[in-house]
Amino acid sequence: MNDMNHSSIHSALTGRMLLENSLLNKGTAFTMEERSELDLHGLLPPNVETLEEQCRRAYKSYCLKPTPILKHIYLRALQDTNETLYYALIQRHLKEMLPIIYTPVVGQACQRFSDLYRRPRGLFISYPERHRIDAMLASFKRNIEVIVVTDGERVLGLGDQGIGGMGICIGKLALYSAVGGVAPNLTLPIALDCGTNNQELLNDPGYLGWRNERIGDDEYYEFVDSFIQAVKRRWPNVLLQFEDFAIGHATPLLEKYRDQLCSFNDDIQGTAAVAAGTLLSAAQSIGKKVEDLKVAFLGAGSSGCGIAEQIIRLMSSRGLTDAEARGRMYMVDQFGLLHDGMDNLRDFQQKLVRQRTEVESVFGEETTAKGAFLKDVVREIKPDVIIGVSGQTGLFTKEIIEQMARNHDRPIVFALSNPSSRVEAVPEDIINWSQGRAVVATGSPFDPVQYEGKSYPIAQCNNIYIFPGIGLSVLACGATRISDGMLDKAVETLALCAPSAMNPEAPLLPTLDTIQRVTCDIAKAVAIQAQEEGLAPECGLNELEERIHANYWKAEYRRVRMAYC
Numbered sequence: 179m180n181d182m183n184h185s186s187i188h189s190a191l192t193g194r195m196l197l198e199n200s201l202l203n204k205g206t207a208f209t210m211e212e213r214s215e216l217d218l219h220g221l222l223p224p225n226v227e228t229l230e231e232q233c234r235r236a237y238k239s240y241c242l243k244p245t246p247i248l249k250h251i252y253l254r255a256l257q258d259t260n261e262t263l264y265y266a267l268i269q270r271h272l273k274e275m276l277p278i279i280y281t282p283v284v285g286q287a288c289q290r291f292s293d294l295y296r297r298p299r300g301l302f303i304s305y306p307e308r309h310r311i312d313a314m315l316a317s318f319k320r321n322i323e324v325i326v327v328t329d330g331e332r333v334l335g336l337g338d339q340g341i342g343g344m345g346i347c348i349g350k351l352a353l354y355s356a357v358g359g360v361a362p363n364l365t366l367p368i369a370l371d372c373g374t375n376n377q378e379l380l381n382d383p384g385y386l387g388w389r390n391e392r393i394g395d396d397e398y399y400e401f402v403d404s405f406i407q408a409v410k411r412r413w414p415n416v417l418l419q420f421e422d423f424a425i426g427h428a429t430p431l432l433e434k435y436r437d438q439l440c441s442f443n444d445d446i447q448g449t450a451a452v453a454a455g456t457l458l459s460a461a462q463s464i465g466k467k468v469e470d471l472k473v474a475f476l477g478a479g480s481s482g483c484g485i486a487e488q489i490i491r492l493m494s495s496r497g498l499t500d501a502e503a504r505g506r507m508y509m510v511d512q513f514g515l516l517h518d519g520m521d522n523l524r525d526f527q528q529k530l531v532r533q534r535t536e537v538e539s540v541f542g543e544e545t546t547a548k549g550a551f552l553k554d555v556v557r558e559i560k561p562d563v564i565i566g567v568s569g570q571t572g573l574f575t576k577e578i579i580e581q582m583a584r585n586h587d588r589p590i591v592f593a594l595s596n597p598s599s600r601v602e603a604v605p606e607d608i609i610n611w612s613q614g615r616a617v618v619a620t621g622s623p624f625d626p627v628q629y630e631g632k633s634y635p636i637a638q639c640n641n642i643y644i645f646p647g648i649g650l651s652v653l654a655c656g657a658t659r660i661s662d663g664m665l666d667k668a669v670e671t672l673a674l675c676a677p678s679a680m681n682p683e684a685p686l687l688p689t690l691d692t693i694q695r696v697t698c699d700i701a702k703a704v705a706i707q708a709q710e711e712g713l714a715p716e717c718g719l720n721e722l723e724e725r726i727h728a729n730y731w732k733a734e735y736r737r738v739r740m741a742y743c
């Protein structure tokens with residue numbers, strides 16, 4: 179049991195060194211007693227503040243920062259100075275600060291990572307230093323329970339950002355703590371520096387990563403493998419989240435390692451789970467059965483195909499055969515609707531393609547040869563749902579949305595590419611072009627849209643609704659793997675928690691003021707499933723609930739005492 183919420187902390191550090199440690203530092207909240215015991219007198223202004231007072235003061239400074247990226251820089255500096263205050267502050271202003279510490283502003287922080295770099299956080303493992311991985315991991319004396327790792331090759335929809343990908347790992351882990359209650363000292367962000375093919379970074383004299391083109395696949399897989407094996411030696415029970423790997427690497431890495439250590443890919447499985455959960459809510463709110471829907475995807479990379487596979491499992495759990503469910507998926511990429519006559523299909527696309535003969539009979543030979551694009555698919559197939567994971571803005575055109583609105587009374591439109599600058603169409607346009615009838619979700623946050631006197635909330639269909647719950651679950655129940663069954667439970671639970679489950683006019687996803695409670699519900703459902711599958715030791719429901727509660731770290735100060743060695 180994790181008693182860190184209540185007990186005092188013993189610190190071997192005193193004086194200035196203690197104030198430099200962001201996990202232990204309380205700044206002006208060190209009491210006079212602590213200041214005496216820990217040699218802090220004179221190093222702090224004399225007025226002792228409460229956490230609440232510190233939050234008010236920090237919020238004032240935050241508000242003085244004129245732009246989102248300056249606000250981000252302020253919060254990151256606070257995180258590196260005093261983590262308890264940082265989390266207390268963002269939990270009090272979650273709706274306002276989430277877009278600053280996470281998507282979309284974190285995208286800019288990744289793009290400008292080297293310019294903004296100030297203090298060490300996390301681990302940078304570069305290819306030329308690959309022989310030192312064990313020593314690097316050993317240098318972290320703490321026990322680590324959750325790692326988010328990236329190679330920075332596909333950061334959000336912003337492409338190759340080299341070591342700038344560290345920014346997204348830091349952002350994800352901040353949410354593990356702020357939303358999922360994973361104590362920050364148990365988390366570690368890692369950037370695997372395999373070089374970069376981003377010419378701008380390579381030309382930038384200030385770039386802090388390894389100035390080299392990305393290594394080839396043979397070296398790459400060997401490098402990642404030595405990293406994974408070192409992690410398994412150092413922290414065999416850690417939960418490892420793969421983040422923002424490029425499409426060619428994401429699925430092979432997931433397939434190779436998901437049975438070797440407790441791991442999952444956030445962009446494939448996390449995004450898939452939140453998208454399927456949101457689709458279930460959307461179907462309920464328009465009075466349709468999810469298994470009756472036809473779904474077209476724009477983008478058939480690892481995320482798009484991951485979402486399709488998750489929806490197939492959802493439909494199969496509701497009575498469809500696997501083949502019937504697959505028959506409802508239409509994957510479109512830059513070459514058109516995927517069919518089995520196409521060259522260069524990736525392994526993970528093979529099971530999602532249509533038959534060429536079928537495509538030809540619907541679209542004709544000429545269109546099939548050129549590629550049947552989303553507008554053709556929407557016109558001829560009349561999907562109930564379009565899901566954009568293309569990483570490119572503007573691809574949900576007025577023509578496509580108007581056609582969707584002609585086909586269906588309540589078309590479902592998910593524009594999931596991140597950050598906001600990459601969204602397939604902005605919600606305001608989707609609502610206007612469909613005369614207020616489209617059911618809309620996006621990956622990045624958007625304000626509600628006003629249309630003809632009515633306000634339309636826009637669901638943020640982002641994996642933030644999933645990964646913190648998985649982390650909390652693993653900590654509480656000790657799961658050794660993340661199975662498909664566990665993700666299916668996250669999907670069902672998310673949809674059950676959606677306000678639209680009670681009222682079809684209400685939002686499709688839980689609002690942010692309830693996200694911590696929803697995360698605990700997801701953690702519980704996922705843990706029960708892990709136990710049923712033999713992936714976690716059995717315990718009673720009460721004990722499980724207690725463990726979730728006990729593991730939920732709270733951003734509160736604890737008495738710091740001197741450790742006498």
Ligand SMILES: O=C([O-])CC(=O)C(=O)O
Nearest residue numbers: 281334444445596640641
């Ligand atoms: O980070 C986010 O907001 C969601 C995500 O994983 C991605 O877009 O790669």
Ligand SMILES: [Mg+2]
Nearest residue numbers: 334421422445
């Ligand atoms: Mg991602």
